[in-house]
Amino acid sequence: MINTNKISSILLVRQDKIGDLVLITPAIRALKEKYPHLRISVLASSYAAPVLKENPFLHEVLLWNQDKPNCAEKALKDRNFGAAVLFFPTWAVSKAVWKAKIPIRIGAGVRPYWFLFTHRVSLHRSRHEKKEWEYNLEALKPFGVNPSPPKGPEIFLSEEEKAWAYRWSKGLPASKGIIGLYPGGGGEIRWPLKRFMELGVKLGSEGWHPVVLWGKGEEEIAETAQREGLTVAPETSIRELAALISICKAMVSNNTGPMHIAAALNRPLVQIFDPRLACSPKRWGYEGRGHRVIMPPVPPCKKCSTSCPHYNCMEKIEPNRVFQAVEDVISETHEG
Numbered sequence: 001m002i003n004t005n006k007i008s009s010i011l012l013v014r015q016d017k018i019g020d021l022v023l024i025t026p027a028i029r030a031l032k033e034k035y036p037h038l039r040i041s042v043l044a045s046s047y048a049a050p051v052l053k054e055n056p057f058l059h060e061v062l063l064w065n066q067d068k069p070n071c072a073e074k075a076l077k078d079r080n081f082g083a084a085v086l087f088f089p090t091w092a093v094s095k096a097v098w099k100a101k102i103p104i105r106i107g108a109g110v111r112p113y114w115f116l117f118t119h120r121v122s123l124h125r126s127r128h129e130k131k132e133w134e135y136n137l138e139a140l141k142p143f144g145v146n147p148s149p150p151k152g153p154e155i156f157l158s159e160e161e162k163a164w165a166y167r168w169s170k171g172l173p174a175s176k177g178i179i180g181l182y183p184g185g186g187g188e189i190r191w192p193l194k195r196f197m198e199l200g201v202k203l204g205s206e207g208w209h210p211v212v213l214w215g216k217g218e219e220e221i222a223e224t225a226q227r228e229g230l231t232v233a234p235e236t237s238i239r240e241l242a243a244l245i246s247i248c249k250a251m252v253s254n255n256t257g258p259m260h261i262a263a264a265l266n267r268p269l270v271q272i273f274d275p276r277l278a279c280s281p282k283r284w285g286y287e288g289r290g291h292r293v294i295m296p297p298v299p300p301c302k303k304c305s306t307s308c309p310h311y312n313c314m315e316k317i318e319p320n321r322v323f324q325a326v327e328d329v330i331s332e333t334h335e336g
Helices: 018-022 025-034 069-079 091-099 132-138 159-169 193-205 219-227 238-246 257-264 319-334
Strands: 009-013 039-045 060-064 083-086 104-108 119-121 178-182 209-212 250-254 269-272 291-294
Touching: 009 025, 009 069, 009 091, 018 039, 018 257, 025 039, 025 132, 039 069, 060 069, 069 091, 083 091, 091 104, 104 132, 159 238, 178 193, 178 257, 193 209, 193 219, 193 319, 209 219, 238 257, 250 257, 250 319, 257 269, 269 319, 291 319
Parallel strands: 009 039, 009 083, 039 060, 083 104, 104 119, 178 209, 178 250, 250 269, 269 291
Antiparallel strands: none
C-alpha cells in the first residue's frame, strides 16, 4: 500500500464527458474521508468540469485541453502533486502527467503505455460486472481505500442555484409535480424524440407537468417540444440543468450525462438504455428503490447495424411503459 504520510496533494484525472466525471465523485469522497489531510485536485475537460463545482471534498479543478496538453503539463508541474490517479487514461493525458514528474502515477485499465505509470490497476471494465463508479473506487486500492458501504455519485448545488430553479418553477401552472424529460444525448442510441413527446402529452393528461430539458446545440429538441405544446426549459448551462433537475418529482433520460446528474441528486429516475453491450446498465445504470431501467425487448448486441433484424429497436419502447415506470419510481420514493 502506498504511504501517504509524505503526500500532501493528489491529482485525480478524468478528462472526458459529464457522466464520466460525475462517476468519480464517490472516489473523491472516499479518498478525502480516508486521508483528510490530502488536498485533492481533479483534471477534467472544460465542458464537464462544472459538475464538480461546490464539491466540499475538492481543493481545485484544473482544465484539460486535448489540443494544448503542454498547458496542463505546466499547471501540474507548478503544483508539485505527490501522486496522480488516471481513471481512464489516454496517451496524451498519461504523457502530460508523466512529463509533469509526478512521482506516483496510477493508471487504471489496460493500456499499451503502461511504462508511463508507476502503479497499474487492471479493472476489466469490459466485463460489466459492477458499476462504473465502483470500478473508479477500485483504482484507489493502492491507497488502501475501500469504503464500506461506499457512497454513490453526488453533485452539490449552492443555495443560489436552487433558488434560481425554484423561482423559474413558480411560473408553471399547478400540477402533481414536475417531470423532467431529457431526449438529448451524446453517442448513445436514443429513444426517438417523437416518443418523448408522446410521453410528455401522456404525463400532462394525467396531471403531471412535463418539462423538456435541453442545452446548447439541442435547439431541435426545444422547437419540437414547443410545437407539441409542452413546457420547454430555458437553454441551460450544466449547473442550471442540474438545478432544474433537482426540483423535478422524477426524471426520464436517455443513458447520458443528465441521467447521471439526476442520480447524483437522488431524483427518482427512469433510464432508457439501448441494447448494446458496451452501454450495459449493469455498468452504467442505477438500480433499486426509485430507479427503473427501460430497454427495448430485443437481445443484447455488439453494435447497431441496418442489417440487424431488430434495427430501430428503440421504437419498440412504448410511451405507456415509460409512463408507468415514472409513476412507480415516484410511488416508491414517497411510500411511508
